[in-house]
Amino acid sequence: MKLTIHRGTNQIGGCVTEIESGGYRIFIDFGEQLPGMENKELKPIDGLTYGDVSKSALFITHYHGDHIGKICDTIADIPIYVGKTALEIFNCLESRLSHIPNPNESEKHKRIVNRIKTINTFEQLQKIRIGKITVTPLFIDHSAFDAYMFIVEADNKRILHTGDFRGHGFRSKGLIPTLKSYAKNIDYIISEGSNIQRPNATIKTEQELQKDFELQFRKNKYNFVLVSTTNIDRIFALYHASKNAKRCFVCDNYQTKILKIVSQNHKQYTPFYDIDYDQTTNPIGRFFDLKRQRQNPFSFKGNLKPFLEKRGFCMLVRSTDAFKPLIDEYAKSDETKIFYSMWDGYLDNKKPAFNESLYKFFEPYKIEYKHTSGHADVETLKMVFEIIKPKYGIIPIHTEAPNKFKEIFHDQAIISLHDGDVFNCN
Ligand SMILES: [Zn+2]
Ligand SMILES: [Zn+2]
Incomplete structure (x- = not known):
């Protein structure tokens, strides 16, 4: 099993993860960079934006633009999977934006509305098989509704991709029981770290x-x-x-x-x-x-x-x-x-x-x-890592400070990747 973070090893938003096994590939999230970020244009990605997509699929953790915004840049045939309610909400948002007076912007959103018609939906815990790869969505709490973590299994390895999540929302009480029940024997965690250097972001639940x-x-x-x-x-x-x-x-x-x-x-x-x-x-x-x-x-x-x-x-x-x-x-x-x-x-x-x-x-x-963050604080990340105890390590993404992971979670193995590195999970 091979893992590539095409973008997002040292920035918040615009993350694209690829997991490949025996010629099959699944991608997790394909979004825009957050506004104002230094432009890190993505190189074309085989099996997503060009080439043969017959053995590929794209899974979206949630409907925030930094995770779903680039769905029109994929090859049209690639199957895309999103949570059911998430897709309905996203469709409603994009339909409104497709009517705004700015013609360039409205065109972009019209294309997204059309693309939405081809998207597949999943329910939590529904196992989806793409060749030798199995993906299981775990429902979690985030500032986007109907958001998911994914467990990706292939070649006897199990990866947990956290997407964006938190421990201080209305639906967060399910976080630990869900992980204890379903995220057993995890080899690697690919974890978001948006709040790794924002200690005040989650002062309130x-x-x-x-x-x-x-x-x-x-x-x-x-x-x-x-x-x-x-x-x-x-x-x-x-x-x-x-x-x-x-x-x-x-x-x-x-x-x-x-x-x-x-x-x-x-x-x-x-x-x-x-x-x-x-x-x-x-x-x-x-x-x-x-x-x-x-x-x-x-x-x-x-x-x-x-x-x-x-x-x-x-x-x-x-x-x-x-x-x-x-x-x-x-x-x-x-x-x-x-x-x-x-x-x-x-x-x-x-x-x-x-x-x-x-x-x-x-x-x-x-x-x-009056606000509180949509992302996990350091204590929540620590608790999640300690409960899951990944066998081989944690790969930081969706963070401005990946190096902080080593400093804060010093009893965990932290695997720092660069955008585009191909990491062999064997
Ligand atoms: Zn995000
Ligand atoms: Zn988000």
């Missing part, structure tokens, strides 16, 4: 963050929250926080569509994803989706405005012209709070991922930062 929001919503009448539209568990937490605080929950119809996908597929397992979308039967924590005519900004229609003003609300917003007039109107009130619930690196002009238009959008307002 998602549960603590929800409590924080609830307190804020009780105190402040008009609450605006900027949050990624696909950070599903955060959004359901915001819904429950506003419901407990007896505020209305407001978002647009695109966001509603995404939430409905999750409710439909998952409310039978937990009431956390159960929302009563019917405004007539859900008097507390009413759920409203904003409507708009063509490109006009969002506005409250009819009696909605006095109703919402009486009850107070939590409104999910994006940094677009459609939301700006609403935020402008309420920003003047001292009963208003605007929360920024995403990674703060986008607003930091010293960071490569600095997003100028986002920064400019929020410049006129006083905003409060």
Whole structure:
């Protein structure tokens, strides 16, 4: 069995992993680099972007652009596998982006929407065989919903690829039991290390963050929250926080569509994803989706405005012209709070991922930062490595500081690879 990290041994995002056995190859993730990163263009990859793909397959851990964004750069015949709900959410996101006014951008997203139609889906623990290679997806918690680790088996070797994961989300309590049950006799771990040098990124759990929001919503009448539209568990937490605080929950119809996908597929397992979308039967924590005519900004229609003003609300917003007039109107009130619930690196002009238009959008307002990371902290990584005890070692990816692995996890064998190195797993 041979293993190649084509990209991602020393950067966060854009990772591509290849595992080859007896002429069969599986690839894990094929995404874009994060914005602002030094451009490390990928060389053409045999069995993925050129050549014979009859013995290849691409597995996607989750729908973040740094893991799935380049699916249109593969040879069309290669089978792609993604989690079922993840694919529905991704399709919804890409369909919206395919209608944005910028023609270059919308073309790109139209191609992705077309490619999505050919993608296969899997359920957790479903074994998928590609020739001599078997891939088993393990469901884990991340800031993307329906995200997976993969166990890859061939030639009597077992590799665990962690994808992006964490130990402080709503669904993280399953992490250790899942690994103990299914990730036995692992030879190598290919592990993400996004937070290896960000000790403050996970100070709060998602549960603590929800409590924080609830307190804020009780105190402040008009609450605006900027949050990624696909950070599903955060959004359901915001819904429950506003419901407990007896505020209305407001978002647009695109966001509603995404939430409905999750409710439909998952409310039978937990009431956390159960929302009563019917405004007539859900008097507390009413759920409203904003409507708009063509490109006009969002506005409250009819009696909605006095109703919402009486009850107070939590409104999910994006940094677009459609939301700006609403935020402008309420920003003047001292009963208003605007929360920024995403990674703060986008607003930091010293960071490569600095997003100028986002920064400019929020410049006129006083905003409060409320967020926790989607990635595992050092303690969680340590616990995972100690439980799995890989026989031969750990290969760091999705990290800016692979060398830190040796320093921090000194009782584990750390195998440092460079992009493109072919590593023999025998
Ligand atoms: Zn990632
Ligand atoms: Zn991710």
